[in-house]
Structures are given as C-alpha cells and as structure tokens.
Amino acid sequence: MSEKAAVSRASMLLLLILAAPALVAAEPCDKRIEIRVNCVLAADTNRGLDERLRPMGGQLQRLFRYSTYRLVSHQVEEAVCGQGRAFTLPGGRVLHVDPQDVDQNTIKMGLVLFQGDRPVMTTDVKLLNHGLLIIGGSRYEEGMLIISIQASVPTSASPEGGAPAPEPKVKTSPLSPTELVP
C-alpha cells in the first residue's frame, strides 16, 4: 500500500469516526409527545378551588398557599421531537415548548416563556414521563399566574419508526376535571 493511499484511508476513517457522534445525535426521535399546558390563577381572595381543578387541588395546596385557584386556560397539543409548539397564555404571554429527546422514561424539552415579544425565561428541562413542571410568579389579575406543563409519551401510541408528524390538537377550557390530570 502506498503512502498516499494509506493517508487518504486513514483520513476517511478519521472523518467517519468524528462524524459518528453527530450521526447518532441526529437520530430522529419520532415518538409522539403530548403536551398539556394549564394556566391557573392563584390568589388570596378566599374563593376556593375551581371545580375543574379538583384533581390537582391537593397538589396546588401543598405547593402554594393561596386561597383561590381558578383555571384560566387549558391546552393540549401533540408534537414529535424537534417540532416546537407555541401556547398562547393569558396576559399576552406565549410559551414555546420544544421537545428535544425522549429517553426511556424522560422527556427532554426546551421551554421559552415570552411576555409579549420579550423572552422572560428560557430553560432546558428533562421531565419524567407524565411529570409536571410549574412556572409561576407572574402577576395576573388579582393574583398570580401558575402555568403547569405536563409532557407525556402515550404508551399506546408510540410508534417506533416512520410515524408522520401529528397535526396539532388543541383543547381549551371549559373541560371536565379528568381532562386536567391524566
């Protein structure tokens, strides 16, 4: 084998090895991910718990200590990895959810919360399947806005390959309590 041929073969092998992690990383994640976004107004106005929030009333009380919880909006969308979804929230806010990876029992997502056109928060988070992430602290009406984000991979509908990107499905309140918490 000539020296030139050896060098060119070694270079090709090197390129392949260097590109391998990128190829692995680029492996498409085609699992459908269901994203639920609820917006809850929490205030100290002693009006109690919205009936539609009853399934998560105990959790809200444990996490926060408000006397009023009212469901403002509820949206559900489906997406696959790399397919971002935008949720319009009360008070001129927009939440971008960008599912990035599904690994065993976790879902990795990028989230950007906008207030108008200004990004208020950007985060990369790995949630447990069916796990809940709550973002709060923004003033809304007479209290605080609590945004709950739940991501889940439907077990019955998780094709292993070749599934087309689903059309976004959006539900908005009013809704029954069972629709809020799976």
Added chain:
Amino acid sequence: MIECTGIAELLGAFRDGELEPDKVAIVARHLAACTQCEMLLSEICELGETLRASAWEPCLDGFAEQVLSRVARLPEPFSRRLRRGLGALGWSWPAAITSASLATALASWLVLMTFGKPNTPSITAAGSNAVTEVRAGESAAQGGLAQALGLSYPGPKDQVVISRLETDRHHVALWSEPEGTTTVIWLPEEPEISE
C-alpha cells in the same frame, strides 16, 4: 638603563612568556648584565615549580571514553525515537498525525458513548439569572423563595433535571414535591416602583 625594581616587576610575566616582545628584549638584556635579577628570576622559577608540584592534577586517563559512554546512556529524545519508529514502520509524518488523531477521536467517542454527555453547566450572559444543573427531584425542601439560585441537594433519586435556566428576573426559586414528579420554577416579578 632600567632600574632593577622595574625589571623585578616584569620577571614573573617574563618567565611565563606573557610579555610584549619589546619588553622581553629589555628584560633579557638586563638579565644578561645583572646577576641580582638573574638570581631573582631563578627564585621565581623555583617557586613556580614548587607550586606546580604541590598542585593535584586529576588523572585524565579514559576521561573521553567515560564521557562518550555516559552520553550513549542518555535517553534518546522522543522526536528522534518517534522518527526512528516511524521509519521502521515505513510511515511518514502525515500518516502518523492522521493515526494519532484517529486514536484520539476514537477514545473521545468511546468515552462519550460510555459516560454520556459531559455535565457542563451553562452560564448565561451577564445581566441574567442562571441556574445551572439542578436535579429538582433531589430536593426535599418545600417551597418558598429560600430555594434560590444554584441549589443542589443530594437525594434519593433523579426526577426532573433542569440543565439550563435563564431569566431576566432577579430572583428565581425552585422546588419540588419530595416524592412527586412536580417541579416548580417561581419567577417573581419585581414590584412596580410608583413615582
């Protein structure tokens, strides 16, 4: 004629052959005519021989051979050894560099594949609040703003992992239910300042 005192000062240098030729001629002419200075020169010569005899001279037999053998025992420079090794394999420098890069890349890839992505916390630009990696499921603490930036707790299990959090708010609170799968990011708005 030069005085004996002046000649005596030059005798040492005369004996060692260190005088200029014109002074050598003057000293030699003086010595031929002056027995006193000739005797002084004889004394200087004797003193020199005595001193030389009393000085220890190291034995230099085999010195060169010893130096050469020690030089031969010195470790060969890496570059020369590498060149010799490559020469034995019939490789050139480009091939060697390519192979070394190949080996490094392979090793890095194996490490990445074995241990996963390196845990490199991200830091946001100045002016923003940043929480690096927080495993919210590890937090056993209940809520409140006391759970401030950058807290990380040893805990029983990993649940939610926040690998990056950037915000323009001055305070960020993070907490989660001890046994639940719920994590809270609390971004309190700054109070409005009334003018």
